[in-house]
Amino acid sequence: MIAYELSRALSRHYFLSPRKLFVSAKRAPHLPCRDKPLHQLPEAEFIAALRDYNGTPHDVLANEELMGIFLPVLRADFCLSESYRFDAQERLLTDLVLFGGRRDSLVPEPDLLAWKELFEGACEYRQFDGDHFFIHSQRDELLAGIADYLSMSLERGTV
Known part of the structure; x- marks a missing residue:
């Protein structure tokens, strides 16, 4: 969410758009939260x-x-x-890469894919074995995937 908001601020204030934003296992910000708040629990x-x-x-x-x-x-x-409260504005021109876990019960696939509604750029989606924390169990595969996307961007001269 911080990277998304930073991208929005760069676009709004400086007319700059990051080339690519990576989002992992996070519900799109414009969707209503269905979970019970945890931060104030005993x-x-x-x-x-x-x-x-x-x-x-x-x-x-x-x-x-x-x-x-x-x-x-x-x-x-x-x-x-x-x-966090979403405040709708224009869509970002940034390309989007979405990563999700196949067995993520916290962020179902439609909630992750809804990020596409906020972007004008290309969107790529990749699923990994694992639950919400596939970033731990599939760390090497995830890092290799990010490196692949960045390498392709460098080859195209889009970084």
């Missing part, structure tokens, strides 16, 4: 929700000292995501 419930998300290692969740450090950061991340 600590035990918040940690249980993190456990259900399956994106934080269990050893970290079980370590009180580490959680004392990470909980404020995680809550802030959820707060930013859950309190």
Whole structure:
């Protein structure tokens, strides 16, 4: 969302458009949020929700000292995501690359593909084995995919 908003600001204020925006496992911002807000849950419930998300290692969740450090950061991340409000404007001229997990129950494919409605540029979509956190289980494949897209752009002279 930060990269998207930065792209919008660059376009709006400086008439610059990034050549390509990569979006991974994130519901399009103009879609209504269907999830219950988590950032204000009591600590035990918040940690249980993190456990259900399956994106934080269990050893970290079980370590009180580490959680004392990470909980404020995680809550802030959820707060930013859950309190974001889309304000419709013109479509960006940027090309879009979407990455999703085949078994992502948090961001279903239609919610990810809806990003295309906000862009005028080309859109490419690639699915990976895994759930919402395929970025962990498919890290090497994801990084290779990003490198491929960037290499193709360099070859075309579009970076």
